[in-house]
Amino acid sequence: MDEKLLKLRHSLSHVMAEAVLKKFPDALLGIGPAIEEGFYYDFLLPRALTPEDLNEIEQEMRRIVKGNIKFVRKELSRAEARKAFKNQKFKLELIDELPEGETISTYTSDTFTDLCKGPHVESTKEIPANAFKLLEASGAYWRGDEKNPQLQRIYGTAFSSKNELDEYLKRLEEIKERDHRKLGKDLELFHLSDEIGAGLVLWMPKGAAVRMALEEYWKSAHFKAGYQVVYSPHIAKLDLWKTSHHWEFYRENMYSPMEIEGQDYELKPMNCPFHLQMYKMRKRSYRELPLRWAELGTVYRFERSGVLHGLMRVRGFTQDDAHIIVTPEQLESELVNILNLNLEILRTCGFSEYDIYLSTMPDHHVGTYENWEKATSALKSVLEKTNLPYKIDPGEGVFYGPKIDIKIKDTLGRAWQCTTIQVDFNLPEAFHITYVGEDGQEHQPIMLHRALMGSLERFFGVLIEHYKGAFPVWMAPVQARLIPVTDKQTEYCRRVVAELRDMGIRAELDDAPERMQKKIMTAQHEKVPYQLVVGEREAGQEQVAVRLRTNEDLGPMPLADFKRMIRRIIDERSASLK
């Protein structure tokens, strides 16, 4: 965000606070910063805000802005500041936490003075009165800590011109239209049923078709990259999770154990301990490494009810997981392999822009500082060698090791965390896994955890929003829909469907007692890539008239030509339709 916009938004948050104080003179003030998409301010108020309140506050803000109010900065001593904000306990807390020697300043505009280091606009003259809007009120804990009192946060947004505001509001509308929950319902991709339980996904046939296409591609890409696929059960003895340290470090996300014949079993939140048991089935040689075991493993994690969100945040999900056992010498080159496979898979699925983060050692962790250091520098060096720009996320690693997280950017530029690549010295240690080296001695290998799509549920949610439901042909739930012009062509259409299905193409006949135009509209709404219209002319000449969901009409073509075209588009996993 540029400096000008930042000043504008931050100044508006002060104007908003003034308006709120006029309405609620006893309001206690939290903080009120400018943010990525606007600004907010937190207040402790005597009652809950209503939408009408927001309206009134916004009107009052417009009145204030039009008054050409000056923003005046003043520096003061800690004692003066404490005195000035003696009735504002949250501000006092902030003052007391300012480090010794820090300049303390306030900004006064009109009747409102706030503890603030600035900067601000010179005067509200610089704020266009028609380019800001209050968006919503919600709850927010003081300082983001749920042990603290909950304040009411008012969000607003502001721009340098009405045009930009309108564009932003239009973008919000666009986001709403792409919402995977809405599209998932309209297109019958998935279903979340109260009676099944929150955060537990039912994949409807059309969503399942997309998933199968993804899984098929995923398997072939992994096969080429030297992976082997494995399967493991959904529950395991609680002791396994104690050995792995998950019970100690990850318990808050795990479900309560269930007792089976006097033994405690636990629903799996991760796949790794299973793969380690497979490794330990027998003695392993360095000649077998790197050992790459992949599993579409379904895990269950407890998530607080308030964080669940469609497919993006659920309680049961399938990771495209893999665990790779390497010797220390193989670590870096294997990380490069993973990154390459990852970028290839993401690109094929339509994503070519990313935000990459390197997450370092968290406070609560296992393992030696030395190992953490080694692992972190390996990740760093690989990112640098592959020329991928990244940011450091300090303290955000997993308890057993540092990680690279990749957020993919969709068509609207929104970032979604999917890929995670983690280095782990802990589990090999905890499970005492070894390999016999060239020297005949036992050594401890390093384990890599990685999920590229992340979870199929979230990845699917991102895909739905990215493509707005109009999936590339290779993923599309229905790839071709046969539309007879009259009933007389139904038999021919049935035969074409059978022939296409023989080729593995998801083709369907629309034999509803409706007119062709209606069937085209239905296919358009369902975003079916190819609508094959068949009238007397086509049926008589072994042809189909090909209409694309882009509304483009390719006209009649020999059925054999269409088959060749769709075969090629699918095999190339092309984003195009012809």
Add this chain to the structure above:
RNA sequence: GCCCGAGUAGCUCAGUGGAAGAUCGCCUGCUUGGUAAGCAGGAAGUCGCGGGUCCGAUCCCCGCCUCGGGCUCCA
């Protein structure tokens, strides 16, 4: 989990302290139509669940559930 808001037909959504509505979809009949909605008829609702107030509650009150927007956390 917490704060705020919402829950009416399969979907989207009107509505009312006194007989529950529309559109699309679904079913039936007619229509056989050449690139985005043919005509007619019909079925469909425990008005989220439980309790309370009231002669009477889908509507008012209380509790719960689910969903949405946030806070916090994550694939």
